[in-house]
Amino acid sequence: MHNAIRKDKFEISELRGLPSGYYILRKQGSYLQSRGLLETLTITDIPLHAESSSLTFFHPEAMKFFECGDIAFVSPKGVLRVVLSKLANHNTLLVTERCDNLCLFCSQPPKDNDDSWLLSQAAMAAIEFDSNESLGISGGEPLIYGQSFIKFLDTLIDYKCDKSLHILSNGRKFSDTKFTLELAKRRKDIDLTFGIPLYSSVPHIHDMLVGSIGAFRDTMQGLINAGNAGIKIELRIIPTKENIDTLSQTVELVSRSISNVVQFSIMNMEATGWARKNWKQLYIDPIKYAEELEKSVLVAHSAGLPAFLFNYPLCHIKAELEPLALKSISDWKNFYPEECSDCSKKYQCSGFFTSSKGIFHEAPRRIV
Structure with missing residues (x-):
């Protein structure tokens, strides 16, 4: 590596x-x-x-x-x-390895063991970590234990933990209206944003990519419920060969249908976990969808919503989109190939995942 x-x-x-x-x-x-x-x-x-x-x-x-x-x-x-460091550019806590989706590009394939104990441990870790920076919460599916996740939030609130939380979820649990309203009550005491993916506006494409029939229905209902309850939503999309033709349509669907979306995040695929075995089926060079990517950003902006690009080296996207490409890869899995050494934009650039090598690597393209 x-x-x-x-x-x-x-x-x-x-x-x-x-x-x-x-x-x-x-x-x-x-x-x-x-x-x-x-x-x-x-x-x-x-x-x-x-x-x-x-x-x-x-x-x-x-x-x-x-x-x-x-x-x-x-x-x-x-x-x-x-896992939580003052030296890191991002900090994230794992609260479960269980999930009710089986995404074809899952970076951390789920396990089916009862690991509910991780929620209480993670709460203590978040409280003990002396930093006011935003904290990521991930899985698995963090909401899979339902009320135990609400108890996790209550523990943070009781200890006056003032970190804002960015929670990665597939959003399916929010199709339960009662649960959604119960969780939404905590918004007044702790700053919450949920990063929820909708991979296509076409139900069967989303269901195929997440490996679960009915997932589109649950996620759409969950997004509607969460937005209507005032929960902040970051809408996430990973472009693949399977969904790239619906990218801008998906952005438009969400823009018109879902309340409280604070940001669109379009994310280049990471070559780890199940993505490696499905790479040929899924991965598409960003150069091949440059026009669709730009169109999707424009659709978001026309709806008054910000859109950002994650995990894209600057040399893999159009120059017009460079200001939207964030330096997003966590420092513990981030590197710059030798070809990047003399690039004047290196320190503005996300670089590459350490998993990017061999058939999983799209070489840098000289831009300056």
């Missing part, structure tokens, strides 16, 4: 005996103030003596990639991953 800008994952064999979950990180010799909701792991770059604390662990380089108070997730295999 290409080297990412910031490392986030470290193997420490001595961690294998610890329960899986979230922990607060401390650098040896540093003071850490916490609320005591999570256990603290102390990391040192000095080899340990036998009498060292049971929660102090050695790694020769990990200390360079986190700050005191950052939050890590420890897996049963002894892998420590820094």
